[in-house]
Amino acid sequence: MAKHTTEAVSTAYIPKITTKKRSQLDIFRKYWMFYVMMLPAIVLLVFNNYIPMFGIIIAFKNINYADGILGSAWSGLKNFEYLFKTSDAWIITRNTLLYNSGFIILNLIFPLAFAIMLNEIRSRFVAKLHQTIMFLPYFLSMVVISYLVFGFLSDEHGYLNTSLLPALGLEKVQWYFTQEVWPYILPLVNTWKNMGYFTVIYMAAIIGIDDEYYEAATIDGASKWKQMTRITIPLITPIITIMTLLQIGKIFNADFGLFFQVPRESGVLFPVTNVIDTYVYRTFLTVGDIGLSSAAGLLQSVVGFTLVFLSNWVVRRINKDNALF
Numbered sequence: 001m002a003k004h005t006t007e008a009v010s011t012a013y014i015p016k017i018t019t020k021k022r023s024q025l026d027i028f029r030k031y032w033m034f035y036v037m038m039l040p041a042i043v044l045l046v047f048n049n050y051i052p053m054f055g056i057i058i059a060f061k062n063i064n065y066a067d068g069i070l071g072s073a074w075s076g077l078k079n080f081e082y083l084f085k086t087s088d089a090w091i092i093t094r095n096t097l098l099y100n101s102g103f104i105i106l107n108l109i110f111p112l113a114f115a116i117m118l119n120e121i122r123s124r125f126v127a128k129l130h131q132t133i134m135f136l137p138y139f140l141s142m143v144v145i146s147y148l149v150f151g152f153l154s155d156e157h158g159y160l161n162t163s164l165l166p167a168l169g170l171e172k173v174q175w176y177f178t179q180e181v182w183p184y185i186l187p188l189v190n191t192w193k194n195m196g197y198f199t200v201i202y203m204a205a206i207i208g209i210d211d212e213y214y215e216a217a218t219i220d221g222a223s224k225w226k227q228m229t230r231i232t233i234p235l236i237t238p239i240i241t242i243m244t245l246l247q248i249g250k251i252f253n254a255d256f257g258l259f260f261q262v263p264r265e266s267g268v269l270f271p272v273t274n275v276i277d278t279y280v281y282r283t284f285l286t287v288g289d290i291g292l293s294s295a296a297g298l299l300q301s302v303v304g305f306t307l308v309f310l311s312n313w314v315v316r317r318i319n320k321d322n323a324l325f
Contacts, residue, residue: 056295071133079295090278095270096275099186099259100251104244106191112196112240116228119206131203135196149189149262176266183272190258202244205236241315241322249308252300253277274302 028035035132055069083089096306114134121127152159155173161172175181213231231248233240254275264271280296284290306322316323 056298058291059298060295061291063289076303078301079289079291082278082283082292083296083299088215091271092274092276092279095272096252096254096277099254100182100247102115102187103190104247104251107194107198108240108244110191114195115199115202115206116232118203120224123262131196131200133257133276134199137193137195138197139302140262142195142255145189145193146257146261148262149185150264154239170292176264177268179269179272182263186258186262186273188262190255198243202236202239205239206232209235238322242324245308245311247313248311249304251307252303256281259261271282281317289305 019322024298045145050313058069059079060074060076061069061072062078063069064072086117118127118130121130130142140148150158153161155174155176158175160175165172173181209232213235214227217231238267254277256277258282259273259277263269266273280293283301284293
């Protein structure tokens, strides 16, 4: 009885801990300096990314330059209809999706393979040299690359027609009038240009892996192939997933310079090189309707936004640690 009384008395003097939820105002008062530091970046983000979104209404209007954007008549979804009702709608949509799907696969396989191989080079100078050589094309504009490609494929002075094909006993090829070869040339050019960029990202992820994993695998007798498949690739899977998701978001957006500059506006190649971006550009030059161009750009953005969310949702269902958000 005395024991229970003592416990009751002792517990009576224990102070009660009350948890009070802090308001947003209290949080702001405590961390106001950090919000002030964020202010320039927020202002830049608003002016650069959100205020221009006001131009979305152009896609739903029949723009009349005399009346201005706000004064022009509404056209509803008519600006979107031309992308789907035109005779080239299937061609440009097919080309855009197939090319970008191929680019995503190639920009994963080859850069990842080269990143793993460069990581195995023990000479730091040689590794940096190869890395620099591979990264250089990424800084070249498509105008420069188009002339480099032209130097290889020119009918009269191209290296292939003047040197390589005659040496192999083959006839000259009019590359800019042959549709069959361009579904291979364009992915090759795109991979060559962007491989250095993706290789650097994957190599940075590989360098961040602790060497103890490889030392333990070597002691256990694991080959280089098993080290790659059991250690390297699984540990950089989050980076691979993020890079893939970012590319999926642009699957409806084609590299305008690649499809416009490199084929050199050859009309014969339009069935295999014409994509949404180049089609809209040529339509704008012909018709001069800014509403059509805005509708195509808005459609590409909405589709890309939706695909990123859907792809990220699928990744989260499989492994939420690898998701982008």
